[in-house]
Amino acid sequence: MIRIYASRSGACCRLLVTGHAQGGEESHVICAGVSALAGALALHAAASCRHARYHMAPGEVFVSCPHPGEGFALVMRGLCEIAKSYPDQVQIVQYSSVDDKIETM
Numbered sequence: 001m002i003r004i005y006a007s008r009s010g011a012c013c014r015l016l017v018t019g020h021a022q023g024g025e026e027s028h029v030i031c032a033g034v035s036a037l038a039g040a041l042a043l044h045a046a047a048s049c050r051h052a053r054y055h056m057a058p059g060e061v062f063v064s065c066p067h068p069g070e071g072f073a074l075v076m077r078g079l080c081e082i083a084k085s086y087p088d089q090v091q092i093v094q095y096s097s098v099d100d101k102i103e104t105m
Contacts, residue, residue, distance in 0.1 A: 002034055002090045004079055009096075013072040015041060017061045017079075021089040030089050033082055035061065041068065041075040 005016040017038045021027035038061035045052035045065035052065040065072075076095065083090040 001088075002031070003093045004034075004083070004091065005094045006076060006079075006092070007094065007096045008072060011068075012066045013063070013068050015061070015063045015072070015075070018059060020059055021086070024089075026086070027089065030082065030086050034079065034090060037075045037078045037082075038063070041071055044068070044071045 002017065002019045002021055005014075005018075007014050015038060017034060021030040021034075039056060042054035042056055042061060042063045045063050045068055046054055048069065048071075049065045049067050052063070052068075054064070055062040079090075080092060080095075083092050
């Protein structure tokens with residue numbers, strides 16, 4: 001199971017993605033999609049924000065950035081769509097946002 005914890009308050013965002021999709025042929029595609037979105041946010045934050053912190057390892061991506069621009073909302077929309085399509089594999093555990101409300105499960 002992939003678990004996603006995310007928050008945004010004002011211009012500051014945090015994202016933690018942990019775990020792996022399990023079983024089935026589609027699990028590799030699900031992991032790749034989630035990893036690509038979270039990794040892209042980490043690299044975008046590192047390139048565009050000097051106060052960004054991130055960590056990427058197998059089964060875990062963490063990003064903290066005071067000014068991610070539109071990247072955070074875009075990545076969260078993608079992650080929420082994956083979670084809706086594969087609820088047995090991806091769970092949005094926490095998503096709180098003051099600025100933009102994205103409906104999750």
